[in-house]
Amino acid sequence: MPELRKDPVSDRWVVISTERGRRPNDFGSISVGSEANDSKFCPFEEGNEAKTPNEIVAYRRQGTQPNAPGWQVRVVPNRFPALRVEGEVSRSGVGIYDMMSGIGAHEVIIETPQHNLQLPDMAEEDVEKVLWAYKQRILDLQKDKRFRYVLVFKNYGKAAGASLAHPHSQLIAMPITPRYVKMELTNCREYFQQKERCIFCDMIRQELGSGERLVYESEYFVAITPFASRSPFEMWLMPRRHLASFIELPDEGMFQLAKCLKEVLLRLKKTLNDPPYNYVLHTAPNPVNRPGKPDYWGTLLYDFHWHIEIIPRLTNQAGFEWGSGLYINPTAPEEAAKYLREVKL
Amino acid sequence: MPELRKDPVSDRWVVISTERGRRPNDFGSISVGSEANDSKFCPFEEGNEAKTPNEIVAYRRQGTQPNAPGWQVRVVPNRFPALRVEGEVSRSGVGIYDMMSGIGAHEVIIETPQHNLQLPDMAEEDVEKVLWAYKQRILDLQKDKRFRYVLVFKNYGKAAGASLAHPHSQLIAMPITPRYVKMELTNCREYFQQKERCIFCDMIRQELGSGERLVYESEYFVAITPFASRSPFEMWLMPRRHLASFIELPDEGMFQLAKCLKEVLLRLKKTLNDPPYNYVLHTAPNPVNRPGKPDYWGTLLYDFHWHIEIIPRLTNQAGFEWGSGLYINPTAPEEAAKYLREVKL
Numbered sequence: 001m002p003e004l005r006k007d008p009v010s011d012r013w014v015v016i017s018t019e020r021g022r023r024p025n026d027f028g029s030i031s032v033g034s035e036a037n038d039s040k041f042c043p044f045e046e047g048n049e050a051k052t053p054n055e056i057v058a059y060r061r062q063g064t065q066p067n068a069p070g071w072q073v074r075v076v077p078n079r080f081p082a083l084r085v086e087g088e089v090s091r092s093g094v095g096i097y098d099m100m101s102g103i104g105a106h107e108v109i110i111e112t113p114q115h116n117l118q119l120p121d122m123a124e125e126d127v128e129k130v131l132w133a134y135k136q137r138i139l140d141l142q143k144d145k146r147f148r149y150v151l152v153f154k155n156y157g158k159a160a161g162a163s164l165a166h167p168h169s170q171l172i173a174m175p176i177t178p179r180y181v182k183m184e185l186t187n188c189r190e191y192f193q194q195k196e197r198c199i200f201c202d203m204i205r206q207e208l209g210s211g212e213r214l215v216y217e218s219e220y221f222v223a224i225t226p227f228a229s230r231s232p233f234e235m236w237l238m239p240r241r242h243l244a245s246f247i248e249l250p251d252e253g254m255f256q257l258a259k260c261l262k263e264v265l266l267r268l269k270k271t272l273n274d275p276p277y278n279y280v281l282h283t284a285p286n287p288v289n290r291p292g293k294p295d296y297w298g299t300l301l302y303d304f305h306w307h308i309e310i311i312p313r314l315t316n317q318a319g320f321e322w323g324s325g326l327y328i329n330p331t332a333p334e335e336a337a338k339y340l341r342e343v344k345l
Numbered sequence: 346m347p348e349l350r351k352d353p354v355s356d357r358w359v360v361i362s363t364e365r366g367r368r369p370n371d372f373g374s375i376s377v378g379s380e381a382n383d384s385k386f387c388p389f390e391e392g393n394e395a396k397t398p399n400e401i402v403a404y405r406r407q408g409t410q411p412n413a414p415g416w417q418v419r420v421v422p423n424r425f426p427a428l429r430v431e432g433e434v435s436r437s438g439v440g441i442y443d444m445m446s447g448i449g450a451h452e453v454i455i456e457t458p459q460h461n462l463q464l465p466d467m468a469e470e471d472v473e474k475v476l477w478a479y480k481q482r483i484l485d486l487q488k489d490k491r492f493r494y495v496l497v498f499k500n501y502g503k504a505a506g507a508s509l510a511h512p513h514s515q516l517i518a519m520p521i522t523p524r525y526v527k528m529e530l531t532n533c534r535e536y537f538q539q540k541e542r543c544i545f546c547d548m549i550r551q552e553l554g555s556g557e558r559l560v561y562e563s564e565y566f567v568a569i570t571p572f573a574s575r576s577p578f579e580m581w582l583m584p585r586r587h588l589a590s591f592i593e594l595p596d597e598g599m600f601q602l603a604k605c606l607k608e609v610l611l612r613l614k615k616t617l618n619d620p621p622y623n624y625v626l627h628t629a630p631n632p633v634n635r636p637g638k639p640d641y642w643g644t645l646l647y648d649f650h651w652h653i654e655i656i657p658r659l660t661n662q663a664g665f666e667w668g669s670g671l672y673i674n675p676t677a678p679e680e681a682a683k684y685l686r687e688v689k690l
Contacts, residue, residue: 280668
């Protein structure tokens with residue numbers, strides 16, 4: 001049974017995922033960059049539906065059966081989940097240490113039946129379907145009173161943590177709000193309390209004004225290379241209208257988001273020769289759903305602003321950074337934005 | 346000129362190191378794991394002293410000249426410093442953004458003249474010399490009133506960010522206290538205010554009592570796999586006696602630390618077939634040295650406890666973790682400790 005454990009010194013939660021239990025010998029083949037060992041068999045391919053756990057939801061042609069060909073997007077449980085979906089969230093302590101049962105949902109969003117068709121090369125309508133799958137799953141998982149947060153993310157390329165090449169994203173629903181999201185929530189709230197303005201709205205205004213870090217701009221969305229980018233060519237994608245939660249995005253916004261996401265990923269691909277990257281959706285925590293237990297963050301948020309952070313994995317300095325929390329970025333975001341804007345699509 | 350920039354949403358500082366300016370094409374060869382391109386020429390070798398900037402300090406045979414053969418440990422400025430040592434720390438703002446001039450010292454500690462002799466295989470006396478170099482440089486850099494913190498760290502292996510194979514560590518003196526250190530300081534102080542005990546001392550007591558995460562124990566030091574390890578086989582190495590700062594370690598403690606560090610690194614090497622790793626020294630911030638500007642953290646600390654964190658780089662999930670601050674660790678620390686204790690040396 002996996003466990004959530006809290007480090008008392010840093011207040012950092014960690015998932016000890018013993019189901020994936022790794023012994024010393026298991027690490028032999030993990031040397032990053034050895035993309036060669038991408039196995040020939042792909043469980044995410046059309047026709048191989050029986051090789052994944054049963055689908056949770058799929059967008060498929062009328063008349064086709066669940067767990068059979070005919071789908072466009074397919075959501076299945078992760079076969080090697082970091083957290084387990086069955087059971088209650090129980091908290092306990094051992095001396096100075098705190099822990100929680102490792103309850104959560106870990107799902108895979110298979111973005112397309114085509115093995116080599118990545119998001120930047122899909123039709124906008126098909127990218128939109130992927131986003132709808134995110135939304136539908138978040139809405140569904142938010143009903144589960146055990147979960148405080150649903151984190152959607154994508155690992156692209158082995159160096160970014162992807163173990164299968166077939167286009168897919170993942171989500172983890174969990175009984176805590178992830179630390180970085182919490183920090184953003186805290187700072188956004190503080191800013192709002194001081195100024196009665198959203199910090200993201202202020203940032204968007206400033207970025208549109210200066211233009212020097214702007215990569216994409218439409219009526220609905222902007223994408224920028226953030227002022228204090230941790231990684232070369234890091235991008236943030238934000239709705240221009242203030243919205244705390246991704247699920248509040250109106251229907252027509254979904255297509256606009258698909259357009260924006262496809263274009264910035266294409267710009268990234270063209271500028272950097274198809275680099276590995278991660279993206280993560282930072283949205284508001286789940287609404288309060290534990291009766292009698294009001295959650296500071298689950299209340300209606302005026303101060304947060306959902307966004308997607310795209311982090312190309314170009315530098316391997318993360319070790320020092322892992323130990324210090326200080327990032328060294330060798331490419332100025334203004335330069336990165338210029339390259340991303342000017343690249344030929 | 347490098348810049349320190351603060352992300353307003355996460356309060357995270359980033360070094361934009363434009364001197365190392367990287368354009369899109371420069372990332373081509375960075376694919377992690379391509380250790381093959383370790384160049385034949387090594388600037389850290391004995392006899393190649395002219396290929397590094399002039400040494401800052403060296404432990405050498407009597408009668409030998411600076412920047413010439415005859416040394417055992419040699420400290421030189423980093424040729425590609427993340428921060429620049431010349432200039433004043435000036436703060437400025439651009440709209441909602443804050444920045445600082447990127448002032449700091451970035452030095453390389455060459456641990457031995459022998460290209461292939463890593464710390465776990467050195468004589469204890471030679472490991473001790475490396476530690477003395479850390480101490481001497483910290484003491485010297487603390488006199489510089491511009492710096493709030495001196496961070497000592499080591500990248501071992503390309504996957505851990507090392508660009509040269511020759512045994513070396515690094516240090517960065519900087520005008521801010523790194524975020525993770527600050528978080529630890531905050532939590533330690535809170536714990537101390539509540540309990541009037543040091544959280545690390547409590548942790549050491551508990552770990553010695555249970556023994557299940559203990560890897561090394563001597564009269565002076567313990568090494569454990571922390572309860573909420575972020576990474577498989579993560580280890581923390583702590584003095585048993587309460588000391589906020591590494592530089593307070595009495596002279597005889599230096600040899601004891603060398604013994605401990607050598608042994609735990611050897612255990613790591615044997616258990617995991619010479620894995621890449623990072624370690625980082627978390628010590629108290631520099632004493633207050635800006636007249637008239639008392640620094641909350643620079644005062645005498647009863648509540649912090651210096652330690653070394655060793656993080657093997659075995660999993661490549663850092664991307665998701667980078668975006669969430671949540672770590673997934675597939676090896677229980679209790680199991681890791683057992684392997685590390687039982688491995689044949």
